[in-house]
Amino acid sequence: MVIRAQRPPMGWNSWNGYLGSPDEKELKATMRYIASRLLPYGYEYAVTDAGWYNSKEGPNEPTAEFPIPHYSCDEYGRPWPHPLKYPSAADGTGFLHISEYAHSLGLKFGLHMMRGIDRGVALNHGWKVKGTNYELKDVIDLESGCSWCATSFGLKVDHPGSQAYYDSLFENFAAWEIDFVKYDDLGSPIHREEIEMIHKAIDKCGRDIVFSLSPGNWVKMEDAAFYSEHATMWRISQDFWDDWDVNLRESFDLLAAWNEHIEEPGWPDADMIPIGHICENPCTYGIRPRLSRFTPDEEQSLFTLFSIARSPLILTNNLLKNDERLLYVQAQPDCIAVNQRGEGNRVLLSGKDAETHMWRAHADGHDYLAFFNLTKRDKRFTFPIPENLVGKMGIDVWSGDFIPPLEKEVTLAIPVHGVIFVRLR
Numbered sequence: 001m002v003i004r005a006q007r008p009p010m011g012w013n014s015w016n017g018y019l020g021s022p023d024e025k026e027l028k029a030t031m032r033y034i035a036s037r038l039l040p041y042g043y044e045y046a047v048t049d050a051g052w053y054n055s056k057e058g059p060n061e062p063t064a065e066f067p068i069p070h071y072s073c074d075e076y077g078r079p080w081p082h083p084l085k086y087p088s089a090a091d092g093t094g095f096l097h098i099s100e101y102a103h104s105l106g107l108k109f110g111l112h113m114m115r116g117i118d119r120g121v122a123l124n125h126g127w128k129v130k131g132t133n134y135e136l137k138d139v140i141d142l143e144s145g146c147s148w149c150a151t152s153f154g155l156k157v158d159h160p161g162s163q164a165y166y167d168s169l170f171e172n173f174a175a176w177e178i179d180f181v182k183y184d185d186l187g188s189p190i191h192r193e194e195i196e197m198i199h200k201a202i203d204k205c206g207r208d209i210v211f212s213l214s215p216g217n218w219v220k221m222e223d224a225a226f227y228s229e230h231a232t233m234w235r236i237s238q239d240f241w242d243d244w245d246v247n248l249r250e251s252f253d254l255l256a257a258w259n260e261h262i263e264e265p266g267w268p269d270a271d272m273i274p275i276g277h278i279c280e281n282p283c284t285y286g287i288r289p290r291l292s293r294f295t296p297d298e299e300q301s302l303f304t305l306f307s308i309a310r311s312p313l314i315l316t317n318n319l320l321k322n323d324e325r326l327l328y329v330q331a332q333p334d335c336i337a338v339n340q341r342g343e344g345n346r347v348l349l350s351g352k353d354a355e356t357h358m359w360r361a362h363a364d365g366h367d368y369l370a371f372f373n374l375t376k377r378d379k380r381f382t383f384p385i386p387e388n389l390v391g392k393m394g395i396d397v398w399s400g401d402f403i404p405p406l407e408k409e410v411t412l413a414i415p416v417h418g419v420i421f422v423r424l425r
Contacts, residue, residue, distance in 0.1 A: 002202050002211045003232050007340045008267045008312040009210055011045025012038070013182065015112075016241065016274040016316035019281045020051035024086045026320065028101060033319045035105035041331040042340055043315070045180050045210070046102055047110035052086070052095075053079035068120050076130040077121045077165075078172055079113070099177040110180025110210065111173075115194055116140065116154035117165070130168040134161030146185045154185075157193035166197045170205035180210040187213040187235050190223055199230045212269070212312075215239060221257065228266040233312050240271035242278065242292040244417055248302055249374060252357050255309035256350040262310045269312050275299050276317030276326045292317070297418035299329050300398050301372055304419045307335035308359045308370050310345050334397040334423055337363040349383070356381050356414075360389075367392065367424040373414035382411045394424035 012034055014022050022030065031046050053072045060069050072082040081089035081098075088097035095111065102109035121127070122140040129139060139161040144154035155162035173181065181202075186195055195213065202209050213227065216235030227234040236254050240247045251270050258268035275294065279287045294302060306313060315330055322330075338345060338361040349358035357372040371383055385406045394403045403422050412420055 001208050002199055002230070003208050004265050005210065005232050005267065008310050009045060009180070009212075009233060010042045010313045010336075010340070011047060011108075011110075011180070012043060012315045012319060013047040013049055013110075013112075013272050014316070015049035016272060016278045017276070017280055017318040018049075019279055019287065021048045021054075021085070021112075022280075024088060024098065027098065030319050031102055031105055031107055033322065035107055037322075037327060038315075038319075038331060039106055041333070041336055043313070044106070045108050045110055045314070047112065047180055047182060047314070049112040049182070050114070050184070052111055053082055055082040055084040057084040058082075067125060071118070071120065073121055075127060076168060077117060077125070077127045077136045078130070078169055079118075093176070094172060095176040095178065099179075103177065108179035109177070110182065111178060112182045112184060113169070114149065114152045115146065115183065115185040115191060116144070116152060119151045119153055122153070129161045129165045130171075132161055132164050134159070134164065136165070139165055144191075149185065152185060154191060154194055155197075157197070162194075163197050163200065166194075166201040167204055170198075170201040170207075170209075173209070174205040174207040178207070178209060180212065182212040182214055184214045187219055187227075188215045188217040190219070190226075192226065195226075195230050216269070216271070224258075224261050224264070224268075228261070228264045231266055233267040233269040235271060236268045237271045240274065242274050242294050244294070244298055248294070248298065248305075248417075251302075252305060252350065252372070252374065253352050255305060255311060256347040256357070259309065259345075259347050262345060267310065267312050270306055270309070272314040272316035273302065273306060273330075274316050275302065275329055276315070276319070277321040278317050280318045295417065296329075297415050300421075301417055301419040303329050303332060303335050304370050304398075304421045305357075305359075305372070307332075307339040308342065308345055308361050308368065308421075309347075310339055310342060313339055332397065334363075334366075334368065334421065337366075338368050348386070355379070356383070358383055360386065369422045369424065371412055371414060371420045371422075373416060373418050376416055378413065378415050380411055380413045382409050384409055389424060392424040394422045396420050397423050 072080040083090035122136040146152040213234040342361040345361040359370040
């Protein structure tokens, strides 16, 4: 069944950290780090992103073992963990060994998928959808390509073999004990029929699975009820990277706009959190390994915003290079409290051209207020205080500074792109 999560999912995804999927050794080492350092705070999902069925190793020409060079799939065209990247998959059990390893650590395991079928898989091989006489070439819709992945195409939504193909995928995923599937090229633009088919396939497979929709460049508020009905979480943003102007500033407006929907089943998702070392696998686009470009103040603003807005908290960095400073941000307990157990999380001040944002929440017996500086300079701001919070005092959870009893207005000095996040008592 599609999981209807009572709290925003928390975990780690490999995408920004590795520009795709790490190998088995790296993935298992990351799982051990999550289990020892992050699971106590609630991070439970470990998700390998795009390319787990690809490997740069192996033959450049088709062979009996790899009919499509560098791509691994079974005789029904279903992606398979590439055995040169994931040796434990070579015994025919797919990701089962890695799922079992994650479960032994108290974690849950997930993977990334693209909508539909890869063109190289569907054409020229005569492969059939498992359990049917339909060939893959008959169900692929070559008029429904992915705008940013030239080989990926959706399925014909009126063909009976399409539902059978999605059913066969999740038959495999259930056998592999998969707990989380991030499905790409579904949410932007919205592909309603295929979302419904995947939802049906998950419900048939006999396993509870988080269904995460991606990306979110053009999601529309009027589709919120549809997303909520069919998905555990859905992206509301473009791919999120370590850039204030392009990504983080926009997230304030997106999360404010979607704030009213966090009380419904399912979670509006501002994307993954690239705080730490990223881009470990250099690529042809000139990207090289680096530490996130966010300043320490921007890191704190990012984590506070995503937390108090109750976006899923999915880290995406190379955790094997994590240090105590990064862990301090990624595991800030007050942020996690308002994210996981928050009540009445609301934006109080916002606006597309606003210089500040102000949010409130209640969690674990405490009221919280978050004050953000969205300008490019250190600045003092005056904020109105909700009447029922006047007279309360508290502490800025990031700096440890004492906050005296609040009056009807409070003036605060906030550094450029910084935040004061107050726990009141």
